[in-house]
Amino acid sequence: MQAILAAEHVTKIYAVHAKETTAVRDVSLDIREGEFVCLLGTSGCGKSTMLNLFAGFTQPTNGRVLLRGQPITKIEPRCGMVFQSYALFPWKTVRQNVEFGPKMQGLPAARQRELADRYIAMVKLSGFENHYPAELSGGMQQRVTLARSLAADPEVLLMDEPFAALDAMTRQVMQEELLAIQEASGKTVVFITHNIDEAILLSDRIVVMAANPGRVTAVIENPLNRPRDLVAQATPAYAALKSRIWDLVVGDVRGALAGRAGRA
Numbered sequence: 277m278q279a280i281l282a283a284e285h286v287t288k289i290y291a292v293h294a295k296e297t298t299a300v301r302d303v304s305l306d307i308r309e310g311e312f313v314c315l316l317g318t319s320g321c322g323k324s325t326m327l328n329l330f331a332g333f334t335q336p337t338n339g340r341v342l343l344r345g346q347p348i349t350k351i352e353p354r355c356g357m358v359f360q361s362y363a364l365f366p367w368k369t370v371r372q373n374v375e376f377g378p379k380m381q382g383l384p385a386a387r388q389r390e391l392a393d394r395y396i397a398m399v400k401l402s403g404f405e406n407h408y409p410a411e412l413s414g415g416m417q418q419r420v421t422l423a424r425s426l427a428a429d430p431e432v433l434l435m436d437e438p439f440a441a442l443d444a445m446t447r448q449v450m451q452e453e454l455l456a457i458q459e460a461s462g463k464t465v466v467f468i469t470h471n472i473d474e475a476i477l478l479s480d481r482i483v484v485m486a487a488n489p490g491r492v493t494a495v496i497e498n499p500l501n502r503p504r505d506l507v508a509q510a511t512p513a514y515a516a517l518k519s520r521i522w523d524l525v526v527g528d529v530r531g532a533l534a535g536r537a538g539r540a
C-alpha cells in the first residue's frame with residue numbers, strides 16, 4: 277500500500293547568523309492512510325521540523341517529503357496543522373472560527389453552517405456557537421481548534437503537542453475524544469508528544485526520535501488493543517511497552533540534561 281505521507285532521506289539544516297543546525301538528518305518514514313502516528317522524543321530532536329516539512333511550511337535541505345507520492349513543495353492545505361496554542365481568531369465566534377476553512381474553500385453559506393454544526397457537535401461544544409474564544413476554557417478553545425481543522429477537511433491532521441497546555445484531567449478527556457473522532461472520521465493523524473503515556477494511549481505506531489542531530493531511532497508498532505484505558509494501563513503488557521520506550525529515550529534525555537549542565 278502506498279503511504280499517504282512519506283519522508284525520503286530528509287535532512288533539514290537551518291542556518292542562522294552563519295551558524296548551521298542540523299534539525300533532522302536522513303529521516304525516512306512512511307505514514308499509512310488512516311493511521312495514528314506519534315512522534316516522540318526529547319526537546320530539539322526535530323519533531324516540529326518534521327511536522328513543518330509535512331505541512332509544507334518549510335522545505336528539506338536534502339531528500340523529499342511526499343503526499344500521496346507527490347513532493348510537498350509549498351504550504352499543503354491537505355495537511356491541516358493543530359498547534360499547542362489555540363491560534364483562534366479572537367474577534368470571531370466559535371461558529372465563525374469553525375466556518376473559516378469551508379468559507380475559504382468557497383463553499384455556500386448553508387454548507388459552511390452545516391459543516392460547522394457537525395464539527396462543533398463532534399467536539400461537544402453545541403450551545404457555545406456564539407461564544408468568543410476568550411469566554412471559553414483552554415480545553416474548550418482547543419476543541420474549537422480541532423473542530424476548525426476538521427471542518428477544513430484535511431486528509432492528514434498534523435498535531436504539534438495540542439494538549440500540552442491542558443491540565444491532566446482535561447487532557448485525558450481530549451485524548452479520548454480525539455481517538456473517537458479519528459476512528460469515526462478515518463483521518464490520518466501525525467501527533468507530536470513528549471509524553472510516553474500519551475503516545476501509547478493514542479498511537480498505532482510510535483516513532484522514537486533522538487537529538488543532535490535529529491533522527492529516528494526506532495519505529496514501534498503498538499501491540500495494545502484499544503481502548504487503552506486506565507485498566508489497560510495497569511497491565512504488564514502496558515508496563516513492558518512503556519519501559520521499552522523509556523529505555524530508548526532515556527539516554528537522549530540524560531544527554532540533553534548533561535549538555536545543559538555543561539553550558540551552565
Ligand SMILES: Nc1ncnc2c1ncn2[C@@H]1O[C@H](COP(=O)(O)OP(=O)(O)OP(=O)(O)O)[C@@H](O)[C@H]1O
Pocket residue numbers: 290291292297298299300317318319320321322323324325326490
Ligand atoms: N526556524 C529555525 N531556525 C533555526 N533553528 C531551528 C529552527 N527550527 C528549529 N530549529 C532547531 O532545530 C532543532 C530541532 O528543532 P525542533 O523544534 O524541530 O525540535 P522539537 O523536537 O520539536 O523540539 P521541542 O520538543 O522542544 O519543540 C533544534 O536545535 C532547534 O533549535
